Amino acid sequence: MFVSNDDEFVFLPLGGVGEIGMNLAVYGYGASNDREWLLVDMGVSFATSDLFGADLVLPDIRFLRNERHNIHALILTHAHEDHYGAVLDLWPQLKIPVYCTAFTAGLLEIKRKMDFDLYKIPLNIFKAGDRLQIGSFEIEAIAVNHSIPDPVSLAIRTPLGVVLHTGDWKIDKAPTQGALTDEKRFRQIGAEGILALICDSTNAMIDKKSLSEQEISQNLQKIIAKTSGRVAVTTFASNIGRIKSIALAAEKEERRVMLVGRSMKRSVAIAEELGYMEGITPFLSEEDYDSTPRDKIVLILTGSQGELRAALAKIARDEMRDITLTAGDVVIYSSRSIPGNERAIIDIQNRLIDRGIKVITDHDTPVHVSGHPYREQLKEMYTWIKPQILVPVHGDAIHLEAHASLGEISGIKTVMRIRNGHVLRLSPGKVEVIDQVPVGRIYKDGNLLGNENELGIRTRRRLCFMGHVAVSLLLDKSYELATRAQVVALGLPKTNDQGLFLEDILLDSIKYAFNGIPKKRRKDTGIVREAAHKAVHSAVNKIWGKKTIVTVFLHRA
Template sequence: MAFAENNEFVFLPLGGVGEIGMNLGLYGYGPENDRQWLMVDLGVSFAGPELPGADLILPDIRFLENERNNIKGLIITHAHEDHYGAVLDLWPQLKIPVYCTPFTEGLLESKREFHSHLHEIPFHIFKAGDHFQIGPFEIEAIAVSHSIPEPVSLAINTPLGIVIHTGDWKIDPEPSLGAVTDEKRFRQLGEEGVLALVCDSTNALREGVSPSEVEVGKSLSDIIANAKGRVAITTFSSNVGRIRSIALAAKKNERKVMLVGRSMKRCVSVADDLGYLEGLDPFISEEEYDQVPRDKLVIILTGSQGEQRAALAKLSRDEMRNLALVPGDTVIYSSRAIPGNEKNILDMQNRLIDRGIKIITDQNGLVHVSGHPRRNELLRMYDWVKPKILVPVHGEAAHLAAHTALGRQSGIKTVAEIRNGDMLKLAPHNVEIIDEVPVGRVYKDGKLIGDEDALGISERRKLSYVGIVTVSLFLNNNSDLAYEPDLVSFGLPEVDGNGDLIEDNLFDVIESTIRNIPKERRKNDSVVCEAVRRSIRSAMNDIWGKKPICTVFLHRSQ
């Protein structure tokens, strides 16, 4: 596209800036009322106990409703859930081409059974080093190191300048899988001139450099060598490099390896099809494992984040008798805790410790390294690409603030401080926030997607705090109680502070309330139901200090 005087180059994050997860970035090029958009990543966050019933948190893309025809494509930098996990759920609202690497496409295809529209998505496959055009944007994919196969940074070129969108990256001279970060190409781009660096902030609070994956492999081998019984190692299912390191460490110690967990097996299957597991011994099946002595087996399994339905959680509750852990066995957490999951993880670890199982985490052993750059790595990237503008993304407020300060200390001319919904003009002229667009989050609950109220999540949360009482009343022709009320409660205490049954107390309250309603007013169903509802909530507040949700049904004799 030729340069026009009124064209602008803007960056607009709809997720992932001011939070960990749910990454969604938009690059716009063109005049104010006719921009063409490039979407980079479309990820999720994971719901905690404060969102009962919700499975995933997705970015709210309402801003794109009126821009759909101007979105030229979506590029996925890599296949971590916080970068690609919302693609299949939100694509029907977008219906745009999707550009990704073979591993990412393979993982999306592996979810076909859950998404019948998958065959409709037009995938365009690329690899690191490829150049391709999407609308007015010239794209180059650049190899970087990260904790998953085929991660890329993007050089996004327009007539107004080049932006480097790093995605997730680190500098690892010896990755266990995949390419090293392409310093040579980043330096070349720096010589050509880089307008802006939109950069990962995850480890901006941590000094030095991230250790290499090779060091983790050596440490795991030593731990396995000294383990007396069965070893179970939990890690992210997409961390194929870590799975490879574990398998090699097991092989060195003459142990067989078994995979447990559907997502683990799915990721490994895709990696195997692409040749990433060459040189490893075959994994044994769950049918074969009981033929292997306890001290000759390593289990790699899901559940590193304390997920209640994952394999490790079931093991910790002794619900997988065929794979039972016993005192003297070892469980290794070869992963970090995603913020918000700490309590679930700690609860699981305590259950295992109570059963005499040894726990090793990154707090007492080198069993995990981050896939994100620490401060010295960030400084090296600044030196390579020499950006005029730094835009810290991919982090919570503390990470973004630390990254902003580091960029300014290093001498970068302009460091932009933005949050989700801030439209940042990168060029031409002054760098500034020129608009704010609506942002937020929606939730996946089973097969449905919507906001808290539409999905009933708010009511569910209230239910979890105060319970519910359902009352059925039967009135005769004189509007007196014909039968004893039918009362059903869930989530309420059974007895009061004196040890008396609360249900008996509520029967008395209901009968007294109806007697005190004048006969004429008892003929009005809504009057009776509302009076009983209020009296039950008031009585429970006196007894318990909480007001339950209360629903009253009224039936009359004919």
């Protein structure tokens, strides 16, 4: 392929670098004024408690909208929400071809039918080992092991060099589901010469040996064997390997398995359709629950992250119609806590413990293994592919720095520390940040997308801390109050420190302020509104010590 003197190979993260989640990587090839673009992954983060009412956090793609005519495709490495969860919401703004593996396609199609049935995304299915020519990019999918079926790393070839984009991966010599990470192919690609490694940093701070999925299954079996009551295991719904580990452990102890939670059932249905659940005894239905002895059942539940509407949370609140847990039963958390979810998880665990249910987590005994590489596995990858450049991604600042330091002490020639929005030139010439594009976050709140102001999130945050007072004034033809002012105070104390009702105090303050306005000036509605606003604001601040939000409605008789 002809290479112009102006052509460059660049990497641009729009999400996932400096944060956990919301992964969106962009690769560019060509001159700065006419680049071809290739997108890898388009994920979400889950909204934290300070984003009042919002459900999801998505990357701001204003840069991509402006470059839409130059974007060839979006390739998804796997079907975790932080890698594919924004596709259905953002694709209509780009309408580009999407490439993914079969399991990812299955989950994406189920989500589309549930929530986005107005349009259909054309999906191009590929598998590990396939090569795709997309514009000037040749992409090879390489099998890796992770906590979900069909994950891949991507070797992205251009005339200016080859980049390995790892996606999420780990080295597991004894998985219960899925392929081994393809060491042989990584070594072969490394021998060809790798320009840059764009690599997962999630566990770059952890210096220990990673257990295999089969070892986790054995540990789960030991717990099940010692339990005389029911055993419930909660994990991520997409972790088909873990679900198989639990099912195998249960079968060895002569227990039947029941799936509880819609997303769990959907994931397993797709896995069964693709042949990933072969050798597993068919699962019980919820109708079988009452007739199955307590010591002959294992439940696999959604809700490992404390989600209020998930199966485990409902059981903890005793809100499930057909399923309950009682004293003597055991709940195993076979998952890690996503940062920000700790309080919700602990609240559910406390409810279970108060009912006499034993809770077991990875802190008690190894019942979970990460789907991401620890430091020793990162060093193995360096040895396999021998990159000239390392770019740590997929992590908070602390993870990225740990990964960068590891790369440096491992002898990688160039280690780049970048953040979302940085346009990093990989080749030719000096490896450096050459530009910065707009980045940010948008939010999904119900059915709507927007920023904090557009969705009212910022105002909700203020309401949470300050409350709101609504005042309604009705003036007669003589510009006197036709009736007593009406006040509704929401989120404020009911009384002051002497026990007097706050609304009564506010009514007196409004009346005093109104009477202080000369009658001729009451024709100016702005003056009346401002006087009532100041009176309420001042009274609340004096009593409560906080500045509330005040809205004044003025009516004429």
